[in-house]
Amino acid sequence: MQGNSKAPVPTLARLATYFSVLGDIEKQGIAFINSSKIEDRCGISASQIRKDLSHFGEVGKPGVGYEVVRLRKHIGRILKLDRTQRVVIIGAGRLGQALAAYPGLTEYGFEVAGIFDNDPAVMGTPVSGLVVRDAASMHALLPELNAKIAVLTVPGPAAQQAADMVIEGGVRRILNFSPAHIKVPRSCMVRDVSFTQEFAVLAHYSED
Amino acid sequence: MQGNSKAPVPTLARLATYFSVLGDIEKQGIAFINSSKIEDRCGISASQIRKDLSHFGEVGKPGVGYEVVRLRKHIGRILKLDRTQRVVIIGAGRLGQALAAYPGLTEYGFEVAGIFDNDPAVMGTPVSGLVVRDAASMHALLPELNAKIAVLTVPGPAAQQAADMVIEGGVRRILNFSPAHIKVPRSCMVRDVSFTQEFAVLAHYSED
Structure with missing residues (x-):
């Protein structure tokens, strides 16, 4: 699914949460993060996080996780938060x-x-x-x-x-x-x- | 389903909307209302309204609809809005x-x-x-x-x-x-x- 398609509202709401959490993680200078660590910070289950992100083509590398800066940018584009x-x-x-x-x-x-x-x-x-x-x-x-x-x-x-x-x-x-x-x-x-x-x-x- | 059971959050959110709408209807002195008229006032579809209400044992009388005061009280009890x-x-x-x-x-x-x-x-x-x-x-x-x-x-x-x-x-x-x-x-x-x-x-x- 691409950024221009219309995702369901609950998915978008979760993406907005990931966007916010990833912003904090980015500020802490963390380069990679896995879904369990994201779960710790937002309360959404790691399996739901992986499902949501893979839906938008994002798959974490085994043993490494997701690249924080790139993932946040991608979610920002989907939510159209990359513009004022x-x-x-x-x-x-x-x-x-x-x-x-x-x-x-x-x-x-x-x-x-x-x-x-x-x-x-x-x-x-x-x-x-x-x-x-x-x-x-x-x-x-x-x-x-x-x-x-x-x-x-x-x-x-x-x-x-x-x-x-x-x-x-x-x-x-x-x-x-x-x-x-x-x-x-x-x-x-x-x-x-x-x-x-x-x-x-x-x-x-x-x-x- | 009785008032003490735990209904899903989206259902409860819709019940809260009905409760509010029925309050307005009650203030206008309307005694009976059907699901289409409720739809007009809250934007939730008449079929969804009937489904939600029948789930809690409320069925409108054909050609007449729901009894406003009684229905609102019932929803208030389910939502525990009948107490301070x-x-x-x-x-x-x-x-x-x-x-x-x-x-x-x-x-x-x-x-x-x-x-x-x-x-x-x-x-x-x-x-x-x-x-x-x-x-x-x-x-x-x-x-x-x-x-x-x-x-x-x-x-x-x-x-x-x-x-x-x-x-x-x-x-x-x-x-x-x-x-x-x-x-x-x-x-x-x-x-x-x-x-x-x-x-x-x-x-x-x-x-x-």
Whole structure:
């Protein structure tokens, strides 16, 4: 399977984990690593790691393992982390601010190109080196910001309108942190990140 | 399958979505709803919805659908959202503050019982009606806070120590927002929420 093909989401999520772990390993100056050592660092089983990587043509050398720098570059290409991807954040509340300041984004090649809010009290204030812009100007500004991904950190009732606006501005990929279900054209992709869902899963597994 | 059995995580995540959607429907005073209407509101296919619900013994009446209040209660019991679950937040930065203020938590029956940080500049400051406590006091305070779930919103290098401390304080369920992989005893469960992973998945699906 080549980098341009569409791998299943759980596989991509694991690849992103390997990418992150390999970054740490690279910083430590380790040249080769085997799947058991990667398992120790991320909790994904060595057999799953070998399966995922061989799926993308990567086979570790017996007794030596994978070449760290080369493997990380390859995974970066598959995930398209080998280029800068521009992101806009819609909603400059606490969560929007937290994401704008999240160090992991830079590490993965994501650049926050703009942050928008519809609250006049917030517009014009600084957030992580950017100035919060008026959400009403999104339509005009998004094309020049050239962002491919929009992150919605708005309240549920505002989410559909925010999604419509970013799509009108040319964005096709949305990461939705709002609790609302948003409807988008077929050409768009939405990933929902639901905090309450994560809590609910843990709650089910609680002892009492 | 009864409420006490352990359903697979993706099923639980969908149940949490139904629970949320049914809450909105209930607020609108709708008594019965069919799977197609639920699909319209959450994007999960009607056939998947019927399959999930029948798995837990819920079958809609032909031409009528599911009884909204009863179905929501049943799902709440399965997810253990029919009781208050106490949560502590470790890390009072932007993300910790955002989660402490997240309205969805209350709606799902989660109560933030405490918030901790190891930064003296932050200790003692108010966050969502709580006062940030010294992380060093966690061990002593956690048992009396009686929290079952800990949320880690600390930087990666601080995550393992924070996890060790909450486990020492009796917590067995951890929602890990840090980018680090944390190791826990078998009796504990960790859910990782990785923002960079979510971005990486979207990046792979971007057009160029």
